[in-house]
Amino acid sequence: MVHHPEMEVSVTDAKAQLTELVRRAEAGDEVILTRHGHPAVRLTPVKNRPDHAARRKLLEEFRTAASSKILPGPDAARSQDFLYGDDGLPE
Numbered sequence: 001m002v003h004h005p006e007m008e009v010s011v012t013d014a015k016a017q018l019t020e021l022v023r024r025a026e027a028g029d030e031v032i033l034t035r036h037g038h039p040a041v042r043l044t045p046v047k048n049r050p051d052h053a054a055r056r057k058l059l060e061e062f063r064t065a066a067s068s069k070i071l072p073g074p075d076a077a078r079s080q081d082f083l084y085g086d087d088g089l090p091e
Helices: 011-016 018-026 052-067
Strands: 006-010 030-035 038-043
Touching: 006 011, 011 018, 011 030, 018 030, 018 038
Parallel strands: 006 030
Antiparallel strands: 030 038
């Protein structure tokens, strides 16, 4: 895991360097704006959400990958047979 430096900047100082602070936040640095010396807000990049087609493609890829790993289990209709004898009565 890459550690990005944390920086605290007063809201007053941030006004003069907002473009640079946004660039650093987008690059992964943790930028915290302070008010009267106390943390007030954190600048974080907005993550783009995949559109409908991209989500559908991802789901299909997952289903395809998962289907190759699924093994057939016991037949549910016969799963209780071990409880009964050959005469069909409980043992």
